[in-house]
Amino acid sequence: MTKLPASLRAGSALAIATAALAMPAPALAGWDRIEKVGSGNVVDQCGALALRASDNRALVVPTGSTIEIEVLGHGIDLVKNEEIEFNGGGHTIIRRHGGAQNVTRKCGPIGSVKLRLTVNRANPEVGAPAERNYTLRIGGDRIRVTAVLPGTFQNFGWDRQSFSGGSGGGAGGGGAVGATGPVVVGSGQSCAGSQSCGGGGTTGVVVPPQGPAGSSSRSEFSTNLRGCIAGRGGDVRMVGNRLVITLPDDRNAVRDCITNATFARVAQVYDRLDITSTTAPQIPAIRYSVRGGEGARARPASDPAAARFSLDSDFAMRMVGVQDYQLVATNFASRQLTLDVRVQSTVPYGVTRIAPAALRLAPPTSIRPAGGLSRNSSAMPPRPTVAFDIDLAPSDVTSRPLEWSVAGAGGACFTAASGILNPPAGAQRVSLILERVSATACAGQNVAVSVAPQGRGNIGLYAESTAITLN
Incomplete structure (x- = not known):
């Protein structure tokens, strides 16, 4: 082989270097999917898919929440800190993983960055839009994020604890009923490793009870109207779909407790969530009201998801006959659910x-004289x-x-x-x-x-x- 002169060898090396510099640099960010980050006792690996880039939609999260996500993409672990921004609140970079490390984490040969996002609260709550749209920027990628409030109701029913000892059966089909506890209606599938599957997400998430820490809602519910009037000629029971409160004849015997409440629960529902919160999200207060007859009122219990339906003292002490009401629950979006209530005296008229x-x-008195003719006398x-x-x-x-x-x-x-x-x-x-x-x-x-x-x-x-x- 003929050896090139030194001058030619130097020129070739310079040409190769120049060509390499002229080639376009690979994009540092190109997100592929978003994973949910598990709690501390979960093995640090991928598998809980929240959203794929190919889904072509926003990541749906609770308003006022703190969430942890892992964004995976080729070169995304190389994006500088100052090139990561979230305009819907605050963000913290938890950790980065390179492609080789993610292979051992069952994420595939792809980089990733773990983030903690703090999502802004909606203000004001009443009349606030059900969702707000934000952007998470990672390098040249912009990921849409939609923050939502629980926009619908799961159910509205009388709380079973309001019927302490059970309301019993009897004529008229009476019986105690109550709203069911918080449940998850359904959830999306999970994707493991580089498995190809559709977008994840959780749908129909019911908001759990929101009572303050250390609240005594159980003891509050046990102090109810039925516990006051049962055994004294009164009762609280369901008749069909209506709650019927029958007040006793001797009101003086129950004067001190006749304003005790009967409780109902309403469950608010997120229509869709991709990520649940690691902290308590913003749950707008339910407004409770009464329409129909006189002498009744409604207000939240110690758990805002529960309503207190109670009678005014003066009205309850003198009420006779029948009064029909509707207990109304109104959420921040002005959607309503109602419960029918009847209050009656033992004799349901008066x-x-x-x-x-x-x-x-x-x-004038009419008389009938002889001959059968009638005349006014x-x-x-x-x-x-x-x-x-x-x-x-x-x-x-x-x-x-x-x-x-x-x-x-x-x-x-x-x-x-x-x-x-x-x-x-x-x-x-x-x-x-x-x-x-x-x-x-x-x-x-x-x-x-x-x-x-x-x-x-x-x-x-x-x-x-x-x-x-x-x-």
Whole structure:
């Protein structure tokens, strides 16, 4: 072989070096997939896929959370620290792995960088958008990140602890019910090593109870309305899909606890998450309200995922009849779920007021003389009457018999001193008309008229009365 002169050998080396410098440098970042980082007691290897670059979508994470991810890509472990940015909060570089090391970690011959991301909270909570879009930049790559709030409900149901000792069965199909505990509805598959599979992700993640550390929600739930009124003629039970609270006749015996609550739980759900949080994410508070009848209110329990439904003391002590309500749960996006509640007295109807009405004259008495002809007798003047307006408590029962009675010195001044009144179904006010013996009988006498549901006239809760002086 002919040996080249030294000058030619030097020129060739220079040409090769120049050509090498002219070749384009390989891209330092080219992300391939994102893995979930396990907790400290998990073997440090790949396998929990969260997202592939080929999925062509954003990485979905909880708002206000702290997450740990590992981004894998050719040369991504060589990206400088200052070339890694996250505009949705803060970030920390945990560790880098080269391709050779990742082969032993079952990640494939590819580099990686582990990151801890702290995602901004939504402010304000009420009216906040369900999601916010951010960017994680690693070198020349830009990875889309979407932070989401739990936008829907899993369920809304009465908490079983509100029925301490069980609400029991019985007529009407009663029985205790409660919302189920937090569950994960479903999860995406995992990819191990360089295995080819679709994107991962977790769907339908139910938010766990959010009570503060050391909260006594269990003892709070055990102090419930049913524990107050059960055994005293009252009860709290489910009848169909409606919670029915039956208040006892003797309200004085339960005066100190009749405002105890009945509890319901609602579970908020993330429609989709690729990464769950290593710390408590931002869970917007549920707003609770009551619509329908009077005298009831709702507010969060010590666990904001639970609602307290309770009665005002004055209302609960005097309430008769039936009141229907809806307990409403409203999330930050103004989505709502409702629960039906009925509060009733043991006798599910009653009277709220009796008061004198205007003086009325009865129609002329009709007589039938011999010969079968009917005429109005001018010889028998009409008897005067005293009328009373009776306001009825709300109720949907069709039969509401009322007993009335007249007491006092003028009790013998009417053609009847007691009787039964049957209001028509749906009526809110009826009239009681008492006929006096004569226009002058018992003038100046004081009389009292009482009315109550039939069989309850001796119970002060149900009886209403008024007094008048006869002219």
